Amino acid sequence: MALLEVKKLGISFGGLRAVDDFSVSIEKGDLYGLIGPNGAGKTTIFNLLTGVYKPTDGSITLDGVNITGKSTIEINKAGIARTFQNIRLFSKLSVLDNVKAGLTNKYRYSTATGIFRLPKYFRLEREMTERALELLRPFELDGDADVIAANLPYGKQRKLEIARALATDPKLLLLDEPAAGMNPKETAGLMNTILTVRDDFGVTVLLIEHDMALVSGICEKLSVLNFGQLLCEGPTGQVLNDPEVIKAYLGE
Amino acid sequence: MKKLKIKPSTRSSFTTYAIVTAAFIAVQIMISTGSASNMFKGLLIPFCVYSIAAASLNLTVGILGELSLGQAGFMCIGAYSSAIFSVCTKDTITSAWIRFPIALLIGGIFAAIFGILIGIPVLRLRGDYLAIVTLAFGEIIKNVFNALYVGYDSSGLHFSLTSQGDLNLAPDGKMLINGALGVKGMPQDSTFVIGFVVLLLTLIILYNFIYSSTGRAVMSIRDNRIAAESVGLNITKYKLITFGLTAFLAGVAGAIFSHNLSTLQASKFDYNLSILILVFVVLGGIGSIRGSVIAAIVLTYLPEVLRKLNSDFGKYRMLIYSVVLIVMMIFTSNAKIRGFFAASFAKLKGLIIKDKNTPAKEAE
Numbered sequence: 001m002a003l004l005e006v007k008k009l010g011i012s013f014g015g016l017r018a019v020d021d022f023s024v025s026i027e028k029g030d031l032y033g034l035i036g037p038n039g040a041g042k043t044t045i046f047n048l049l050t051g052v053y054k055p056t057d058g059s060i061t062l063d064g065v066n067i068t069g070k071s072t073i074e075i076n077k078a079g080i081a082r083t084f085q086n087i088r089l090f091s092k093l094s095v096l097d098n099v100k101a102g103l104t105n106k107y108r109y110s111t112a113t114g115i116f117r118l119p120k121y122f123r124l125e126r127e128m129t130e131r132a133l134e135l136l137r138p139f140e141l142d143g144d145a146d147v148i149a150a151n152l153p154y155g156k157q158r159k160l161e162i163a164r165a166l167a168t169d170p171k172l173l174l175l176d177e178p179a180a181g182m183n184p185k186e187t188a189g190l191m192n193t194i195l196t197v198r199d200d201f202g203v204t205v206l207l208i209e210h211d212m213a214l215v216s217g218i219c220e221k222l223s224v225l226n227f228g229q230l231l232c233e234g235p236t237g238q239v240l241n242d243p244e245v246i247k248a249y250l251g252e
Numbered sequence: 253m254k255k256l257k258i259k260p261s262t263r264s265s266f267t268t269y270a271i272v273t274a275a276f277i278a279v280q281i282m283i284s285t286g287s288a289s290n291m292f293k294g295l296l297i298p299f300c301v302y303s304i305a306a307a308s309l310n311l312t313v314g315i316l317g318e319l320s321l322g323q324a325g326f327m328c329i330g331a332y333s334s335a336i337f338s339v340c341t342k343d344t345i346t347s348a349w350i351r352f353p354i355a356l357l358i359g360g361i362f363a364a365i366f367g368i369l370i371g372i373p374v375l376r377l378r379g380d381y382l383a384i385v386t387l388a389f390g391e392i393i394k395n396v397f398n399a400l401y402v403g404y405d406s407s408g409l410h411f412s413l414t415s416q417g418d419l420n421l422a423p424d425g426k427m428l429i430n431g432a433l434g435v436k437g438m439p440q441d442s443t444f445v446i447g448f449v450v451l452l453l454t455l456i457i458l459y460n461f462i463y464s465s466t467g468r469a470v471m472s473i474r475d476n477r478i479a480a481e482s483v484g485l486n487i488t489k490y491k492l493i494t495f496g497l498t499a500f501l502a503g504v505a506g507a508i509f510s511h512n513l514s515t516l517q518a519s520k521f522d523y524n525l526s527i528l529i530l531v532f533v534v535l536g537g538i539g540s541i542r543g544s545v546i547a548a549i550v551l552t553y554l555p556e557v558l559r560k561l562n563s564d565f566g567k568y569r570m571l572i573y574s575v576v577l578i579v580m581m582i583f584t585s586n587a588k589i590r591g592f593f594a595a596s597f598a599k600l601k602g603l604i605i606k607d608k609n610t611p612a613k614e615a616e
Contacts, residue, residue, distance in 0.1 A: 050482060073484050076483060082482055089479065091475050092474075098472075101471075105485075111493055114460060114464025114467070164479075165482075
């Protein structure tokens with residue numbers, strides 16, 4: 001059975017049909033790409049999958065659990081984590097605290113435990129710090145643990161966002177244009193990072209990207225979206241040579 | 253084993269505890285040597301009250317990042333509930349050492365309950381809207397207490413919102429809250445020592461809260477709400493906890509305040525007080541607990557000192573006070589001036605200690 005099963009998903013904003021009849025099936029361990037021209041509805045699909053928007057039609061099933069219309073928090077608990085197209089870090093917190101904020105629900109202790117500094121506080125805080133550093137290591141951010149997130153260079157901010165998303169221990173990781181604003185060298189590094197994330201953390205990855213070098217380099221399967229509708233899907237090589245897809249991107 | 257390294261958060265909190273304790277000891281020495289004026293002694297309890305109120309408001313304004321102008325309302329609830337408790341029990345519980353801590357807790361708990369009840373609808377709003385609605389709730393609380401008549405006799409409690417006569421008290425009855433005349437007969441339980449202890453406890457609670465996973469979650473929500481939700485943080489829950497804790501501590505401050513008065517009147521808790529406390533928070537530095545305490549003490553002391561200087565000069569004290577406020581605001585909000593002070597301070601520090609690490613600074 002597929003990890004993520006999306007059936008006939010649709011949403012309307014007033015008269016605008018932003019996403020229509022979108023279906024996709026992602027197997028566990030896939031590295032799946034979602035591409036399409038600007039305004040095709042890719043980020044809207046991410047927002048539907050993470051509960052930011054409630055779909056007007058269709059259903060979303062994660063690992064056999066129906067998560068259609070659930071809140072962002074419930075969906076995160078069910079196992080979907082994401083990054084954002086425009087980076088959204090906890091900018092005044094340190095790199096370490098950004099990841100620890102993501103670990104809050106996994107290492108839960110009460111507010112009173114924190115205020116009265118009970119033994120549980122010290123134990124869980126120590127475990128959290130260890131786990132956070134473990135999560136930062138593959139991104140080579142463990143050396144920057146005490147740096148305020150806003151002061152990180154751009155590329156590292158993108159990586160920190162991925163590390164923070166992984167802190168919630170997701171089954172499915174959604175990356176929204178992870179290579180945006182990166183130079184070819186940084187993109188090459190990012191491709192390795194994404195492969196590491198998939199292989200070492202055992203998460204399934206669904207990513208939106210415009211950088212075709214990244215898409216053809218690491219995505220195994222693709223779905224192409226145009227005007228809110230699915231244009232084409234299948235293995236990467238096949239999809240990128242499809243005449244319909246070329247037409248959507250380049251025109252006639 | 254590595255060299256023992258103190259976390260920046262621990263250093264920041266313990267510096268504050270040390271400063272407050274040092275100030276307390278200095279004041280005690282001044283009192284025992286007789287060099288403290290009566291005016292100064294009279295201000296010691298207000299120092300504690302305003303410091304607690306300002307530091308706790310900074311939790312909502314600086315750490316949660318929401319503007320609240322209801323602090324005076326919560327202080328009012330704390331002041332009234334604790335005063336009524338003390339008036340009722342001063343004959344049964346004779347020891348102030350038992351009665352007053354209970355009164356403080358009652359003041360805090362009642363304020364926290366109201367804080368959470370008000371917070372449930374109000375915290376859906378943000379920014380200016382939240383400020384206006386909290387201001388309105390503060391005024392409602394004040395005006396309700398201003399018009400409230402409560403008395404008790406052998407048949408139980410009597411309430412009225414119109415006049416004393418409507419209570420229909422039996423001859424053996426006793427007034428508790430007499431409308432705008434307020435509550436009389438609180439035992440004068442507030443002392444500077446208790447005020448100091450409560451202030452220190454408040455600071456410990458605040459710092460421990462900020463540097464716990466709850467505090468981290470609250471600051472995450474402040475920095476980016478959407479991202480906080482995406483990692484599964486329950487926004488409403490954390491906002492309510494923060495708002496409730498702020499109200500609790502404001503209630504405790506109100507309780508200390510009321511036990512320093514012979515007559516407690518609701519008119520003292522008008523919106524001017526809320527704004528005054530917000531001024532302490534803003535001038536002390538939003539997010540800086542230590543700054544709130546220092547600003548509260550300096551800005552409470554300043555008008556009284558100006559009043560005392562001499563009669564002609566004293567006339568202009570509010571003018572001078574407001575000029576000082578403006579100058580302080582310019583100094584604390586201008587990045588260049590702040591940078592200059594930070595640089596000279598770092599240089600000074602470099603002369604004393606040869607230590608080059610710059611600690612992370614999110615909420616000192």
